[in-house]
Amino acid sequence: MTAQKSTHGSGNALDVVGDVPVRLEEVIDREALVEMCRSMQSLFGIGVRVYSADGALLANVASDLDICGLVNDSSQGRVACGATVSAAKSVDPGDDGDVVHACFTGLAYRIVSLDYEGRRIGRIVLGPYAPAGLREPPETLARTVPKLDVIQSTTRLSAVARVKPEALGRIAHHLKTTLELIIFSSHKAYVTSKLHLYSVRESYRALEEKTQRLEQAHSKLKELDRLKSDFLGTVSHELRTPLTSIIGYSEMLAEGIAGPLSKEQADFVGTIHGKGEQLLGLIMGLLDLSKLDSGTMSLRQASMQIAPTLQEVISTVAPVAKKKGVELVLDDDGVACELAADAERLRQVFVNLADNAVKFTPKGGTVTIRARVADGGASDDDDEGGAVLLAPVRRVVVVTVSDTGIGIPSAERNKVFDAFYQVDSSSTREYGGTGLGLSIVKRIVEAHGGTVVISANEPGGTVFTVTLPSAQARRTLPSRLPPADRT
Ligand SMILES: Nc1ncnc2c1ncn2[C@@H]1O[C@H](COP(=O)(O)OP(=O)(O)OP(=O)(O)O)[C@@H](O)[C@H]1O
Ligand SMILES: [Mg+2]
Secondary structure: OOOOOOOOOOHHHHHHHOOOOOOHHHHOOHHHHHHHHHHHHHHHOOOEEEEEOOOOEEEEEOOOOHHHHHHHOOHHHHHHHHHHHHHHHHOOOOOOOEEEEEOOOOOEEEEEEEEEOOEEEEEEEEEEEEEOOOOOOOHHHHHHOOOOOHHHHHHHHHHOOEEOHHHHHHHHHHHHHHHHHHHHHHHHHHHHHHHHHHHHHHHHHHHHHHHHHHHHHHHHHHHHHHHHHHHHHHHHHHHHHHHHHHHHHHHHHHOOOOOOOOHHHHHHHHHHHHHHHHHHHHHHHHHHHHHHHHOOOEOOOEEEOHHHHHHHHHHHHHHHHHHHOOEEEEEOOOOOOOEEEOHHHHHHHHHHHHHHHHHOOOOOOEEEEEEEEEEEEEOOOOOOOOOHHHOOEEEEEEEEEEEOOOOOOHHHOOHHHOOOOOOOOOOOOOOOOOOOHHHHHHHHHHHOOOEEEEEEOOOOOEEEEEEEEOOOOOOOOOOEOOOOOOO
């Protein structure tokens, strides 16, 4: 009988189980084996012992026979009996795998081999039993134990069940077949579980390798990111100085300090000045981003109200909105709530949002900045612990910047906060900008413990909602912005 080896997995997986010889003691369940031997003994009245290939006793179901008790009463009998039993235990059943081993008492043992996949993996020892032809104690018994009572030994020998060789052969065959069947299924389960274990180990190993590779890639990316921030910081800083000179000198030229300009010259100088300002904006954005990334931007935390900041924002964006024909509305009616924040950074946040709103809204549209105070739910940092019902309610300031412009598709709403990401980055893009504004907005808002989310405006356009915790809700404020997690 051969075990079916699973063919899934790699060649290595088969090596795990392929050439290892089956060991009876490993694949068989001892309790089930003893139980089976016991049922054989109770059916046929013959003791059964099962040994592994190494001679280890795995099951021993044999009741003491009276004749054996009598023989063991004498010291010669005990020695002879021990020798017979150990010989029966280690006798080689030969190529046929079936041999009879005689006892000096006239009784006998039948030794049958257990084979699996062409290998001998153990032995079954049946007996002692009385061969069918045994009528009286043999001469070997009298010779081995001379003082033995002949009548008693005759009586006791005759009490042992007679078994014909053919009948015993059938019993032995039955037992052998049953056992080999059990070994087959046990081995199959053993192979399956080994393969399973192997495949789990393999997956774990592969996973570990992947994790290691990912970790390496991650630290490499982090290092590259740091280098990028350093580079951005240095380059932006170095560009800013000559650029301020360009802007300053173009201003002086425009004012006629170096002499009067013709109309064409004034136009050119105006363009130099405008582009210089645009470039300065970009450089300042890059500098901010690199500071935010490295965590070196500090917040000047102070008590403030949102309304004056929003009014400043409106006046900053108003000229562009007017030029474009977009209406600007500020709705901050009576909003009074103390914030512990950096007013300049918050102004930067709302200028960016308002600037976008105007930029992406066509002529005739409206941009509305609305502020209100709301309840932000129970405070998490309640020191009283457990008194949820009595926990102070967090006040939050909610500022929405809504427009009636081109809108942002919902799939893009998270991505636009990534640095340099623009919804339409094609070369035919009609709007200016570099894609830095929103990434700066998000980091500053989050550094204030707030959130910024995008939703659609009705019937069209975009709404940016910034929620900032009030001073009362923010007991502590980091004095430095934490480095952005860019993993
Ligand atoms: N109000 C809006 N309406 C429609 N699209 C918007 C709006 N605000 C932002 N976006 C989209 O999100 C992108 C990223 O905005 P972000 O402010 O970061 O960059 P930008 O405005 O293109 O350039 P920058 O702000 O650096 O000058 C924009 O390019 C645009 O595609
Ligand atoms: Mg922008």
